[in-house]
Amino acid sequence: MSKKSENTENEKFIVEDAFARLEEIITALEAPETKLSDAMELYKEGVVLSDKCRENLEGVEKEIKILNAEEE
Numbered sequence: 001m002s003k004k005s006e007n008t009e010n011e012k013f014i015v016e017d018a019f020a021r022l023e024e025i026i027t028a029l030e031a032p033e034t035k036l037s038d039a040m041e042l043y044k045e046g047v048v049l050s051d052k053c054r055e056n057l058e059g060v061e062k063e064i065k066i067l068n069a070e071e072e
Helices: 003-010 015-030 036-071
Strands: none
Touching (some): 015 036
């Protein structure tokens, strides 16, 4: 395994950072000077980030439901 992929896996996912990166990706995709090959790579990155955000937020939602159930 490469050093870069090890670092990526060990880094904690921060949803706010992912949202900020998604905004950067959207801006780049909307720019007319973005080459098609670059746009495809940005799109792929955006899909991965979007999926990670969804998974993260679903996990938080489950935690909130558990906490609310314990209070009742």
